[in-house]
Structure formats: structure tokens, C-alpha cells
Amino acid sequence: MKSILEIAASCNSVGDIEEVIEREGLYRFLVGGALAGQMAAGDVTALKGAAGQFNSRAVFAIDDTQHTVQFSEWCGDRTTRTAAMAAVLARLRKEDAWASLRKWRNELYPVYGDASDADNVAVMIERAASYNFGIRTYGVHVNGIRRSEGTGAVEGMWVARRSPNKPTWPGFLDQIAAGGIGDGAGVRESMIKECGEEAGIPRELAEAGARLAGTIQYFTRSALGLQPETQYVYDLELPAHFVPEPRDGEVESFEFLSLDKVLDRVRRGEFKPNCAMCVADFLVRHGVLTPENEPDYLAILDHLHRPLPYSAPTTVSPRSAL
Amino acid sequence: MKSILEIAASCNSVGDIEEVIEREGLYRFLVGGALAGQMAAGDVTALKGAAGQFNSRAVFAIDDTQHTVQFSEWCGDRTTRTAAMAAVLARLRKEDAWASLRKWRNELYPVYGDASDADNVAVMIERAASYNFGIRTYGVHVNGIRRSEGTGAVEGMWVARRSPNKPTWPGFLDQIAAGGIGDGAGVRESMIKECGEEAGIPRELAEAGARLAGTIQYFTRSALGLQPETQYVYDLELPAHFVPEPRDGEVESFEFLSLDKVLDRVRRGEFKPNCAMCVADFLVRHGVLTPENEPDYLAILDHLHRPLPYSAPTTVSPRSAL
Structure with missing residues (x-):
């Protein structure tokens, strides 16, 4: 562990x-x-x-x-x-x-x-x-969750097992949907697209249930080189009857796990590392990981929010939209 | 603005x-x-x-x-x-x-x-x-919110106006409760204490409604010197009937504002700056501020999560608590 x-x-x-x-x-x-x-x-x-x-x-x-x-x-x-x-x-x-x-x-x-x-x-x-x-790249990661109809508490999270044929991190656990933002696509549109392509989540469900909750940022070194990455993180509330389905061959299977079980899998190293970061961020934002049960709380947060010294995107939307 | x-x-x-x-x-x-x-x-x-x-x-x-x-x-x-x-x-x-x-x-x-x-x-x-x-200091900031009973959407936030007699930032807007963590007090206990002392929030309400949602961190320079600060951020859901009351002379009055209005006050510079950061973090986590309506989204996030190169606390609680 x-x-x-x-x-x-x-x-x-x-x-x-x-x-x-x-x-x-x-x-x-x-x-x-x-x-x-x-x-x-x-x-x-x-x-x-x-x-x-x-x-x-x-x-x-x-x-x-x-x-x-x-x-x-x-x-x-x-x-x-x-x-x-x-x-x-x-x-x-x-x-x-x-x-x-x-x-x-x-x-x-x-x-x-x-x-x-x-x-x-x-x-x-x-x-x-x-x-x-070695450019900074951008992606979306989606935490697919279900809430108790009675209490509203988060009952657990859908996790994906990556296909054994994926070139990177085959067989590791992943978010219900995730992917790079390419070709100048919008952030929210990329999220909706990945939800559909990777998990068969209908556009209406993604649009209604997904809320952007910030980013995780890290600077990683893999066999491929140095990768400064920003991942926009969404929480997606799914209805109790919905079951995700592998669509594009990237995912082998989906499983619904309680947050305790998700954390256990994280600690066992079963998650792709940046997906584990996304889970940790979710558990922090939802008050599951706290300084009272996690001595490294602040050090973990520093790793989740690494500032990156590269130019960031601006959008064409008017600043006054809110 | x-x-x-x-x-x-x-x-x-x-x-x-x-x-x-x-x-x-x-x-x-x-x-x-x-x-x-x-x-x-x-x-x-x-x-x-x-x-x-x-x-x-x-x-x-x-x-x-x-x-x-x-x-x-x-x-x-x-x-x-x-x-x-x-x-x-x-x-x-x-x-x-x-x-x-x-x-x-x-x-x-x-x-x-x-x-x-x-x-x-x-x-x-x-x-x-x-x-x-110039030591790193720690505090708690509490976003006091109310949700719609029907939709569960956040209706708005309680904000405090600081007393005109405060030595720092008199008359500026603030969170419903906030304060430094002193004398080795626990994080959650400090939050409950500030809620009671500053806004008359009964312990039971704070215990039941407050969820830790991460931190904001920044390195500021004031007239007093260089201050690296970590603020533990809580979202506190308050019942519709509850009205906070100034208790200890630190607060002049409380006001309940829609999130639009809160953001407007932030942009007018009416908030104490680190309290404005706490509001921005809330709006990011709740999907109100997004890259679609805020061109500086990523740059703002870097400022909200400044890593600080000082030793961090560890707790005495067992690591296995979760």
C-alpha cells in the first residue's frame, strides 16, 4: 500500500x-x-x-x-x-x-x-x-458519481478499467471518462464528447449533470518525456438507473465503487497515476480526505495544484458572461 | 471594477x-x-x-x-x-x-x-x-451558504461586514466566519469556534453543515511584512431560517447575497483580498466561474493554490482513519 x-x-x-x-x-x-x-x-x-x-x-x-x-x-x-x-x-x-x-x-x-x-x-x-x-497540454477528467436519493450523500463513483490493449497504462483504473482537449475544442464540449465516446453517456445526461469543479495540475516525466499537464475536473452526477457502457475500445469494463473502495484502490496503486490525483482532488473537495485523517493533507494539495510556467489559454467568450 | x-x-x-x-x-x-x-x-x-x-x-x-x-x-x-x-x-x-x-x-x-x-x-x-x-500561518475560512429546498441549488452566501473599528481592513466584506488557527487547536475545532464567536452559529449547526473543501494558499505582503498563508476552506450549509448575529465586535453586520451579487462585490474590491480569494475558490469549485466565462481561469487558479516552501503540519490522528 x-x-x-x-x-x-x-x-x-x-x-x-x-x-x-x-x-x-x-x-x-x-x-x-x-x-x-x-x-x-x-x-x-x-x-x-x-x-x-x-x-x-x-x-x-x-x-x-x-x-x-x-x-x-x-x-x-x-x-x-x-x-x-x-x-x-x-x-x-x-x-x-x-x-x-x-x-x-x-x-x-x-x-x-x-x-x-x-x-x-x-x-x-x-x-x-x-x-x-515538452508543451503544456490540457485535458478533461470526469468523476462519475451517484448520490443517495434520500440523504443526497455521494454513494460512490464509477471507475473504468482501461483496456489491456491501450499503449499506455493498460489494465489500470481510470475515471468514467477522460481525454485530451485537441483541435481547439472547448473545455465543456470536450467533456461531453469524452462522456459519449468512452462511456456511452448521452449528451443530455452529461449536460445536465456535469459541473466543472476546478483543475488538477502536475508536471510529470514519463518514458515519453516531460509533460506539464492541466486537467479540468468535472463532477458528473448520474441517475441511479444509468449504467455506463464501454464504447470505443479504450475501456474494458466499468465498476461502481463506494468512496472507501475507490480510496483503497488508489492506495494499492491500481489507478493510472494522474487519475489517482483526480480521485484525491475529489475526496478533498468533498471533505472525505481531511487533515484529521490524512497527515500529508497540505503536501498532497501542493502536488495537485502545481503552477506551470507556461502561457495559458484565454477564451473568446465575453468576460461579462457571469 | x-x-x-x-x-x-x-x-x-x-x-x-x-x-x-x-x-x-x-x-x-x-x-x-x-x-x-x-x-x-x-x-x-x-x-x-x-x-x-x-x-x-x-x-x-x-x-x-x-x-x-x-x-x-x-x-x-x-x-x-x-x-x-x-x-x-x-x-x-x-x-x-x-x-x-x-x-x-x-x-x-x-x-x-x-x-x-x-x-x-x-x-x-x-x-x-x-x-x-515571516512564518507560514494557518487559518479557517467559512463560506456560509443556503440551498434551495426544491432544487438543491446554492441560493447565495452570507457575507460579513467587518467592524469599522478592526485594526486591519475595517469596513471590508468577509466570510461569515474566519480566523487564525492558534494555540495548536485542531482545524475543524477552530472552524466551529469561529462560527460560534463571530456569527453566533450553534455548534450543532456548524458540526452538521460544514464540509472541508480544500485550502487556498497565497504569499502576500502587507504593511506588516511577508505572510505565507494557508486557509482551510469550509462550505457551511445553513438552514433557511437561520440568521447569523454579530457576537464579538469583529463584525458590524451580516447580509445574504446571491452569488451574482457576491461576485459583483468581489469585482468592486469590497472584500478583504484573501476573503475575495476564498469566494473565487468557492465559485470555481461550484462551477460558477468557468473557462467559458472567465478568460483568466487558469491564472486565477495558480494564485489560489500557491505552493509554499515551508514545513507543513502533520496530525496525530492515525493515517488509517478513513
């Missing part, structure tokens, strides 16, 4: 990013002069040759003294940068220069930091290459 | 603490070799003379090269450190060496970091001196 702090620390496993960049000789990936990610020196080398060109021009300005990678000046807007990036990645994939690109996803992830763009998007990057550039 | 981000940033106003210590020539207050606070050079000077002694021995080992202040070796446990600290502060108060001590509170704040103590407490310090040592 692990403590929740051990699990949280193993997910938010990257220390001070400035120290990591220095110690490992990483290159800063800069957009508009601000940090947008960090790259291994070997990955940067691949961008220097012909593969790093688009229409015979170098897409990136690389400084080996300062250890920085940024777009060449002619890549001055989101559209140009995205097209140039796509061409470079297509060539690197063809040449098998980055192993990560063997798992091409056909899904674009945004990098923020261009105030001239309505969405603050500077460039969209194929998801498989997000690890190489 | 201010944006919530501006308000949050004005509360979590201290940047990287290492840079601040360096730039301002502060002394590190170390306990067990770890950072427990930071002190202005002028305050350290006052500890060097006779006032810094207890039973004719220097209480602190001060290194002007390294810019560190720590307890002398003979102050080897919580009891000795606390007695020595009390003697030093009593003398500084008598000599009027630190202006902060004119507002002596007769309330002890814990500093953590001694694993040999059951509570991890290294020393207890008079609250008025917490600013001089």
Missing part, C-alpha cells in the same frame, strides 16, 4: 523546471519570447537539417549557445506556424527521426502565447510530438 | 521567495535546517543584544555572512524553544523594539518542522511576532 502523498509525488515528479533544464542541458522552446516547452538536445538536432525546412526556409531559429528553439521570423502567425510545423513533423515521421511519431494521432494540440490571435493560440502541434516539444 | 485575476494577484503578490530574499537582503529563519520564514535585517539586529538572551544565553545563532537565523543548539526541543522565544519577545515588547508587538495578541502560532514532536511542532510564537519571523 502506498500513501496518497507517494502517489501524488510520483505523478507530479518534476522539480523546479529551471533546474531541470540546466541539469539536463535541455533547450527552451520559446514562443513570443516566453517559455512554451523544453526539448532534449537530440530532438533539436533533428530540426537543424533539411527536415526542419518548409518551402526551403528554416522553420526554427536555434541558438546552441543560449539553448533555445523558436520559430523563424517569417513564421509570424498561427496559420503559418501550424503549416510549417505540420510539414516538419511529416518529414520527421517519414524519416523515423522521432520514435514518438510512430504513434501519430491526427490530433492537434494548441500552444498558447500569441495575443494577436483571438484564442491566444500561437501554433497547433500534432499530439504525438507534444512530448518532444 | 477589477478583474478577479487582478484581485488574486494583489493577494498572492510575492514572487519567487528565493529572489525576494536575495533582492531584499532578508535573513532566512531556519528550523532544523529548513526554511521556516524570513526576516528583515533590522528585526534580526534586535535579536543580537541582551534582548535575544534567555537565562543569559543567546537564543539564536545568527550568521551575518549566510544571512541565517536559527535556534541555538541548547534550544533543542519545542518546550525550550517556546519558552526562550516568549522571553525574547516579552523583552522586545517592553523595549518597544518591534512596532508589531504593540498589538500583542496572547495567541500562539505554531512553526512546524520537528519530527520528534508528535505534532511536528518546533516552536510556538506569539501571533503578533509572526510577521517579523
Whole structure:
């Protein structure tokens, strides 16, 4: 059995990013002069040759003294940068220069930091290459819960067992639905989409029952690289008669567990680590984990809410909506 | 009207603490070799003379090269450190060496970091001196809410107007109850105590209706000094018939406001800044503030959950309580 702090620390496993960049000789990936990610020196080398060109021009300005990678000046807007990036990645994939690109996803992830763009998007990057550039990525995680009709208390949570065929964390436990926010999709729309695709939750149920409750943020290192991640966390209240169904092959089965049992599975290390973080956040927000029963309460919270030093998205919605 | 981000940033106003210590020539207050606070050079000077002694021995080992202040070796446990600290502060108060001590509170704040103590407490310090040592302090903030009996939706929140006679933030809006956790009191017990003292909330109502929902953390600079603060945040559901009453002179009046109105008051700058943070956290957790209506959503969250590089408390409760 692990403590929740051990699990949280193993997910938010990257220390001070400035120290990591220095110690490992990483290159800063800069957009508009601000940090947008960090790259291994070997990955940067691949961008220097012909593969790093688009229409015979170098897409990136690389400084080996300062250890920085940024777009060449002619890549001055989101559209140009995205097209140039796509061409470079297509060539690197063809040449098998980055192993990560063997798992091409056909899904674009945004990098923020261009105030001239309505969405603050500077460039969209194929998801498989997000690890190489070390960009901050965004996703949604959904806690599917059921409340007692009498008392209104949370009776338990639906958990998914990931398919044994998933390339990452096969067979581990997961939220009822979760996924990356790609292709510039909205946050709430991404949640509704994942609910439908992964668990067969009808749009009406997701729309009526889901409430955004904040985020978890962590900086993790996996076999794929450094990943600063922000997950928007939803609590989804489902009716007693509803039973989720695996839909897209990502999930093997669903199980409804009391919160005690969910916590027990977390401590046994059965959850994918960032999903365990999402459970811990749920238990904190709902007053189940407290300083009275969890000595590491404050240290766990620091891991759940790691500030990330990268530009964040802004929305196009009017600020006055509320 | 201010944006919530501006308000949050004005509360979590201290940047990287290492840079601040360096730039301002502060002394590190170390306990067990770890950072427990930071002190202005002028305050350290006052500890060097006779006032810094207890039973004719220097209480602190001060290194002007390294810019560190720590307890002398003979102050080897919580009891000795606390007695020595009390003697030093009593003398500084008598000599009027630190202006902060004119507002002596007769309330002890814990500093953590001694694993040999059951509570991890290294020393207890008079609250008025917490600013001089720059220690991390802890409090409770209570969101007093009412739900619709029909839909269960949150109808609004009780807010307190601080007495015009309060030494800090007179006349500003506040939570229904809030206060520092002193004298080694438990977190939940402190919440129940503040509910009774500040708003006349009977113990039974507080015990039955209050749910801990996490923390807000920030690092603020006030006229008094640098203050790293952790506030445990409770949501307290109150029955429709209950009306809070000012009890101890800290509150002038209470008012029940819809969440829209609460947010409007936040944006007008009518709330004490850390109370505004507590409101923002409530609105995030309850899905009222979202990325769809608040472009600064993620930046606000980073300010609400500032990690603090100081030892945290552990409790004596068994880890297995859940």
C-alpha cells in the first residue's frame, strides 16, 4: 500500500523546471519570447537539417549557445506556424527521426502565447510530438458519481478499467471518462464528447449533470518525456438507473465503487497515476480526505495544484458572461 | 471594477521567495535546517543584544555572512524553544523594539518542522511576532451558504461586514466566519469556534453543515511584512431560517447575497483580498466561474493554490482513519 502523498509525488515528479533544464542541458522552446516547452538536445538536432525546412526556409531559429528553439521570423502567425510545423513533423515521421511519431494521432494540440490571435493560440502541434516539444497540454477528467436519493450523500463513483490493449497504462483504473482537449475544442464540449465516446453517456445526461469543479495540475516525466499537464475536473452526477457502457475500445469494463473502495484502490496503486490525483482532488473537495485523517493533507494539495510556467489559454467568450 | 485575476494577484503578490530574499537582503529563519520564514535585517539586529538572551544565553545563532537565523543548539526541543522565544519577545515588547508587538495578541502560532514532536511542532510564537519571523500561518475560512429546498441549488452566501473599528481592513466584506488557527487547536475545532464567536452559529449547526473543501494558499505582503498563508476552506450549509448575529465586535453586520451579487462585490474590491480569494475558490469549485466565462481561469487558479516552501503540519490522528 502506498500513501496518497507517494502517489501524488510520483505523478507530479518534476522539480523546479529551471533546474531541470540546466541539469539536463535541455533547450527552451520559446514562443513570443516566453517559455512554451523544453526539448532534449537530440530532438533539436533533428530540426537543424533539411527536415526542419518548409518551402526551403528554416522553420526554427536555434541558438546552441543560449539553448533555445523558436520559430523563424517569417513564421509570424498561427496559420503559418501550424503549416510549417505540420510539414516538419511529416518529414520527421517519414524519416523515423522521432520514435514518438510512430504513434501519430491526427490530433492537434494548441500552444498558447500569441495575443494577436483571438484564442491566444500561437501554433497547433500534432499530439504525438507534444512530448518532444515538452508543451503544456490540457485535458478533461470526469468523476462519475451517484448520490443517495434520500440523504443526497455521494454513494460512490464509477471507475473504468482501461483496456489491456491501450499503449499506455493498460489494465489500470481510470475515471468514467477522460481525454485530451485537441483541435481547439472547448473545455465543456470536450467533456461531453469524452462522456459519449468512452462511456456511452448521452449528451443530455452529461449536460445536465456535469459541473466543472476546478483543475488538477502536475508536471510529470514519463518514458515519453516531460509533460506539464492541466486537467479540468468535472463532477458528473448520474441517475441511479444509468449504467455506463464501454464504447470505443479504450475501456474494458466499468465498476461502481463506494468512496472507501475507490480510496483503497488508489492506495494499492491500481489507478493510472494522474487519475489517482483526480480521485484525491475529489475526496478533498468533498471533505472525505481531511487533515484529521490524512497527515500529508497540505503536501498532497501542493502536488495537485502545481503552477506551470507556461502561457495559458484565454477564451473568446465575453468576460461579462457571469 | 477589477478583474478577479487582478484581485488574486494583489493577494498572492510575492514572487519567487528565493529572489525576494536575495533582492531584499532578508535573513532566512531556519528550523532544523529548513526554511521556516524570513526576516528583515533590522528585526534580526534586535535579536543580537541582551534582548535575544534567555537565562543569559543567546537564543539564536545568527550568521551575518549566510544571512541565517536559527535556534541555538541548547534550544533543542519545542518546550525550550517556546519558552526562550516568549522571553525574547516579552523583552522586545517592553523595549518597544518591534512596532508589531504593540498589538500583542496572547495567541500562539505554531512553526512546524520537528519530527520528534508528535505534532511536528518546533516552536510556538506569539501571533503578533509572526510577521517579523515571516512564518507560514494557518487559518479557517467559512463560506456560509443556503440551498434551495426544491432544487438543491446554492441560493447565495452570507457575507460579513467587518467592524469599522478592526485594526486591519475595517469596513471590508468577509466570510461569515474566519480566523487564525492558534494555540495548536485542531482545524475543524477552530472552524466551529469561529462560527460560534463571530456569527453566533450553534455548534450543532456548524458540526452538521460544514464540509472541508480544500485550502487556498497565497504569499502576500502587507504593511506588516511577508505572510505565507494557508486557509482551510469550509462550505457551511445553513438552514433557511437561520440568521447569523454579530457576537464579538469583529463584525458590524451580516447580509445574504446571491452569488451574482457576491461576485459583483468581489469585482468592486469590497472584500478583504484573501476573503475575495476564498469566494473565487468557492465559485470555481461550484462551477460558477468557468473557462467559458472567465478568460483568466487558469491564472486565477495558480494564485489560489500557491505552493509554499515551508514545513507543513502533520496530525496525530492515525493515517488509517478513513
